[in-house]
Amino acid sequence: MTYLLKGGIIATFTKDSNKPSVYAADVLVEDSVITQIGENIAADPNVEVIDCDGKWVTPGMVDTHRHVFTTVLRGEQCDWLLSEYLVKMSMFLQARLTAEEIRVGQLSGCLDALHSGVTTILDHFHAATTPEHAEASLQATIQSGARVVWCPARQSGPTQLLPTVEYGNEEETCKWQMEKLAEWGSKDGGRLSPDGRVTLGLAYDIIEAGPISPHKAALRYARENNVSIITAHVVKGPRITTWRDAGLLGPDVVFSHCNCLYDRTDPDDEMWEAMKENECAIASTPVDELGMAHGNPVAIEAVQRGVKCGLGADCLSINGGDIFAQMRMALQFARGRGHEIIEREGHAGPKSNKHLCADAFRLATLGGAEALNLDDKIGTIEVGKKADMVVFDTDSANLAGIDDPISGITFHASNADVELVMVNGEIVKRDGKLTKVPWGPVARELKQKAREVRERFPREKLEELWSEWYEACGAPRL
Numbered sequence: 001m002t003y004l005l006k007g008g009i010i011a012t013f014t015k016d017s018n019k020p021s022v023y024a025a026d027v028l029v030e031d032s033v034i035t036q037i038g039e040n041i042a043a044d045p046n047v048e049v050i051d052c053d054g055k056w057v058t059p060g061m062v063d064t065h066r067h068v069f070t071t072v073l074r075g076e077q078c079d080w081l082l083s084e085y086l087v088k089m090s091m092f093l094q095a096r097l098t099a100e101e102i103r104v105g106q107l108s109g110c111l112d113a114l115h116s117g118v119t120t121i122l123d124h125f126h127a128a129t130t131p132e133h134a135e136a137s138l139q140a141t142i143q144s145g146a147r148v149v150w151c152p153a154r155q156s157g158p159t160q161l162l163p164t165v166e167y168g169n170e171e172e173t174c175k176w177q178m179e180k181l182a183e184w185g186s187k188d189g190g191r192l193s194p195d196g197r198v199t200l201g202l203a204y205d206i207i208e209a210g211p212i213s214p215h216k217a218a219l220r221y222a223r224e225n226n227v228s229i230i231t232a233h234v235v236k237g238p239r240i241t242t243w244r245d246a247g248l249l250g251p252d253v254v255f256s257h258c259n260c261l262y263d264r265t266d267p268d269d270e271m272w273e274a275m276k277e278n279e280c281a282i283a284s285t286p287v288d289e290l291g292m293a294h295g296n297p298v299a300i301e302a303v304q305r306g307v308k309c310g311l312g313a314d315c316l317s318i319n320g321g322d323i324f325a326q327m328r329m330a331l332q333f334a335r336g337r338g339h340e341i342i343e344r345e346g347h348a349g350p351k352s353n354k355h356l357c358a359d360a361f362r363l364a365t366l367g368g369a370e371a372l373n374l375d376d377k378i379g380t381i382e383v384g385k386k387a388d389m390v391v392f393d394t395d396s397a398n399l400a401g402i403d404d405p406i407s408g409i410t411f412h413a414s415n416a417d418v419e420l421v422m423v424n425g426e427i428v429k430r431d432g433k434l435t436k437v438p439w440g441p442v443a444r445e446l447k448q449k450a451r452e453v454r455e456r457f458p459r460e461k462l463e464e465l466w467s468e469w470y471e472a473c474g475a476p477r478l
Contacts (some may be wrong), residue, residue, distance in 0.1 A: 001425065003029045004133040008052030010315030011405035012059055012381040013358075013366040020215065020358050022288035027057060029387040032195065032425035033445065037383055051418070052391055056405040058389035059120025059380055060147075060423065061323045062368025063232070065283035065312030068123045070107030070139060071112060072449050073317035076459070080318070082235070082292040088462045089317070091165070095157030096457070098130055101449045102127055103136035103433075109316050110447045111434055115417035116322035117390040117422045119147055120368065120378055122254060122283065123202045124231055126153040128233045131176055138184075142193045145428045145436040149229050149372055151201035152177070152191060154218060156328045161465075162472055171328060178218070182225050190226030197424050201229035204425045212246050219248055227252075229372060231283070233429070234258045235294050235478040240271045249278035254371055256283040256312065258302075259295025272305055281308035281371035284363075288330040294478070299363055300334035300355055310368030322415050327360035331410065357410040391420035393432075453476070 013020050028047075043049050073093075077085060106125075113121055123141065125159040128134040132150055140357040141148050141202075154177055159168035173412035181202065182190060190200040202222045207215050219230060220387035234240055234255040243249050261271055263283075275282070302309035311326040313319050334355045342350055343452035370381025377386045392399060392409065396417045421429035 001031075002044075002047045003387075003422075003427075004041060004047050004049045005052045005057055005389070005391070005427070006041075006043075006049050008055050008057035009363075009405060010037070010381050011409070013362050014380050014382060015366075015375065018197035020361060022405060026382065027389070029422070029425050030387055034381065034383055034385050034387050036370065037381065038257035041433060042350060047143040050391075054396050055419065056392040056399075056409070057381065058117075058390050058392070058409065059365045059378065060390055060421065061117050061364045062120040062372065062374075062379060063113060063312045063323060064119050064122045064254060064281070064310035064368050064371045065285055065314055066113070066119065066121050066123055066321075067126065067315050068107070068113075068141070069097075069102050069105040069125065069127050070315045070317040071109035072101050072446065072453060075317070076454070077315065078315040080292065081468060082294055082478060084466055085292065085318075086476045086478075087161075087467055087469045090126065091158050091161060092465060093457055093462070095129050097133075098129070099132040099144060099455065100134040101453060102133050102418050103140045104442070104449045105444045106137045106140035107437070108442050109321065110146040110148065111198055111437055111439060111442060112316065112321035114144065114146055114421050114423070114428050115439075116324070117416065117418040117421055117457075118313075118321070118323055119388040119390070119421065120149075120372070120374065121146055122151060122201065122229060122231060122372055124148045124151050124153065125254065126155065126203060126205070127176065128152040129157055129173075131180060134180060136446055138192060138198070142198050143437060145423055145426060147197045147378070147423055149199050149201040151231050152181075152202040152276075153205065154178075154181075155206050164191070166448060178221065179234075181222060181227070183224075185225030186229060191230055191303050195424055199228050199229060200228045203231050205232050207232065207242055207248075207466040216248065218247055220312065223252070231256060234260060236260050237478065238271065239423055240274055244274040244278070249274060249280055250316075251279035251373060253278070254283050255280060257285065257289055257294050258282045258298055259289055259300045262296040262301070272307065274345055275307045276305065278419060279308065281310065282372060283310055283312045284330060285312045285314040285319075285326060286333055287319050287325050287373070290329065292318070296337075297330055297333055300359060303359065303363070303367070304467070305421070308371045308373035310366070311363050321393075323364045324409070324413055324415075327364050327410050330363060331355055331357070331360040357407040360410045361406050382436070387425040389422045390418055392417050393419040
């Protein structure tokens, strides 16, 4: 299909500039690619013209860390600390979800992202407890139409929590997970959908379990089998140096959170240097990092130190699926801490803000694409790039009267203002409604499955489990 987005106001970074470009232009999309950008582009009879007069046209936003399937638990975990999440969710609840619940959570989570103008996701899928669960997640991802680096986790669930944690299925689980990894990786070089929208990654959080040699072998095996991204959680511990000392860091590594890097004032700090020298990336999720006791977010500091960084929504059971909130939180946290330091040192207030709306906008678009090594394909609006774009309704109650799309999107926009979303040249949302997969039937399935999960695992049962664990073991190590 060929589309001409006519008369819009483009807002985008480009690889060659530290400042965003904002200008009026038409955009021609042929098949999956942007082929022309300019004024008064003529439309052939077979081209569908989309009136974007006065509307903002931006790159699709990139989410570098999201647990998509957790949408089936949406709203259930908003008051939890990370330590509670690890016990109630990671160690107990997720292994007890059915493959059908995973499918519905995955599909609705991808659609939630598209609804909010998030066209690309790194999905840290840590509920691959059986081959059926993994395939349910993958097929729902492909069905959604989102661009996803799908990263099934190499781990097994506990078979016993108390009095000690036991992983009785680890050998069996490791065997089928590695076999499936090779199977997925052999399909068209790790392209898991025919159009290449869904590609293979790997989530690997078990680096500190046992001797290092099996982990080195597993990650070498993954790289040999066309895994494009390897991702892992780093919160408070020095896990970065574990990866470095084992020779496992590289441009394909994305560490989520990295709160341990906050306020390390030495410009030659070894962990920051390891990240920069090995061209690793950080996925920062400031909303839940601040609320769940991960620590302070490092997104803005990462950019200042020359480390690739993008934003993410993390758990859809805790946060909304948009990136707008993450942009605002990352920016305002960095501003607030900067102001605090100035005042603590006895100086007069700053003349102006050091960190600008454009910094947050870049994190959400090109910064995320760089983190996933996809900046040659997405993250900007340029000729030759994939047509992953968002059109904002500037007549909306949120945006009317704003003339700068960068500040408007950073501080005023919501998913209600996202009028049209295009991924790989395909329109997946039009006139404010999802089109590739209509939302109504999915919403009904989601409500039913969420109800079933709540009935099997009521909040009181989860709280009892957490209390018993905390009494016996204390908070788990982050």
